[in-house]
Amino acid sequence: MPSPKHHRLDTRTRLLQAGGEIFAQYGYRAATVRRIAKKADANVAAVNYYFSGKEGLYLAVLEHTFAAAQSKYPATMASPGTGEAPEQLHAFITAFLLRLLDEGRPAWHGRLMVREIADPSPVLDRVVDGMIRPLFEQLAAIIGELLGPGAGEEEIRLAAMSIMGQCLFYRNSRPVVSRLYQGRYDVGRIKEIAEHISAFSLRALQGRGSKGTESGIGGKVR
Secondary structure (H helix, E strand, C coil): CCCHHHHHCCHHHHHHHHHHHHHHHHHHHHCCHHHHHHHCCCCCHHHHHHHCCHHHHHHHHHHHHHHHHHHHCCCCCCCCCCCCHHHHHHHHHHHHHHHHHCCCCCCHHHHHHHHHHHCCCCCHHHHHHHHHHHHHHHHHHHHHHHHCCCCCHHHHHHHHHHHHHHHHHHHHCHHHHHHHCCCCCCHHHHHHHHHHHHHHHHHHHHCCCCCCCCCCCCCCCC
């Protein structure tokens, strides 16, 4: 039975919260409007009224989740304020990992985005253009500054994907990681992981040879 606090929320907010939990649990295709409306203690017709249907609700849930994560963990939170590219890289990785792994947020936040990546819905293009691409371009700009003017677009792109891949590993492989190394992803542990990925990636970027790696493909790191 919904709690009194639940009832104090407006219908649209209740649908967003219920939709997030149901979509994260069942995925976009298996989740039903009827199940979401029941959990939100709302009329099925309210989904159409506020969101123009299931797809609109799903996109709104993703946008709400993304905005909440960005607000709680801005990319500047871990920066000492120098503005130097190495510090920007560390700040970006720290914030990105906290958004992915923080166990203090509603548990469905991280699962929802991972589900969308693993099993894309009809709104994936809008998710990429509105949420993921701006983050990727922000990271690419930092890497471009670290590599210098001689770096090609493909080299920068591959480096950005490698760094994001390291971060996503800890989210996507969470069941395996938790069995290899017991422990929770508390904030302290997440920051330790961020420090490792930052240092590891920075050494790779700064160790890039001045010759033979300009194309970013097939070159040897010196």
